[in-house]
Amino acid sequence: EAQVTQNPRYLITVTGKKLTVTCSQNMNHEYMSWYRQDPGLGLRQIYYSMNVEVTDKGDVPEGYKVSRKEKRNFPLILESPSPNQTSLYFCASSPRTAYYGYTFGSGTRLTVV
Amino acid sequence: AQSVTQPDIHITVSEGASLELRCNYSYGATPYLFWYVQSPGQGLQLLLKYFSGDTLVQGIKGFEAEFKRSQSSFNLRKPSVHWSDAAEYFCAVGAGGGTSGTYKYIFGTGTRLKVLA
Numbered sequence: 271e272a273q274v275t276q277n278p279r280y281l282i283t284v285t286g287k288k289l290t291v292t293c294s295q296n297m298n299h300e301y302m303s304w305y306r307q308d309p310g311l312g313l314r315q316i317y318y319s320m321n322v323e324v325t326d327k328g329d330v331p332e333g334y335k336v337s338r339k340e341k342r343n344f345p346l347i348l349e350s351p352s353p354n355q356t357s358l359y360f361c362a363s364s365p366r367t368a369y370y371g372y373t374f375g376s377g378t379r380l381t382v383v
Numbered sequence: 384a385q386s387v388t389q390p391d392i393h394i395t396v397s398e399g400a401s402l403e404l405r406c407n408y409s410y411g412a413t414p415y416l417f418w419y420v421q422s423p424g425q426g427l428q429l430l431l432k433y434f435s436g437d438t439l440v441q442g443i444k445g446f447e448a449e450f451k452r453s454q455s456s457f458n459l460r461k462p463s464v465h466w467s468d469a470a471e472y473f474c475a476v477g478a479g480g481g482t483s484g485t486y487k488y489i490f491g492t493g494t495r496l497k498v499l500a
Binding site for chain 1: 392415417419424425426427428429432434473475477478486487488490491492493
């Protein structure tokens, strides 16, 4: 089944403890992206990647890192999480052209205390 | 700057009634246009998309959307709503591409649909 897999689904952590949210897609998509979703703010792009070893900042990149060493994987790294990073996170992928739209993962609900 | 506006934050309809969710966009050319649905606790699922051709496009779950260039709108409709349609709906624009290959999706802030039995 074609899908984007995120792990974990739920995560509670403490301020300052490094964490990684994994994202993997099995559709050979070139384009991958991370979003955070907050009430009243919709979806805001954190980082995106057009292909392996090519990443760029989205609209809200502060406090986040990403890497794209393999085409299928695009992990999101929070080096020192803070409470304002408590949010619902989505990974998404799409082919080379914007025509097809995204396939989204199921989301990761992160709480930083 | 490119933007997507969904003017209705919440909409409530009765089951069996018709539905129209509004979406307006700002973009220099004809963009790729999308509607997504997010059911509670789920990721976003693509309902339908438009780029060119017939301005009325059909999607999954009985939804359709109409592109109106003169109004920069891409409204989502359904003739008869079912209780299972209660969800949040997002309009999105795909912008960019070309020789650089770089593109971006811009999302509206969403419309939450409540369905009354």
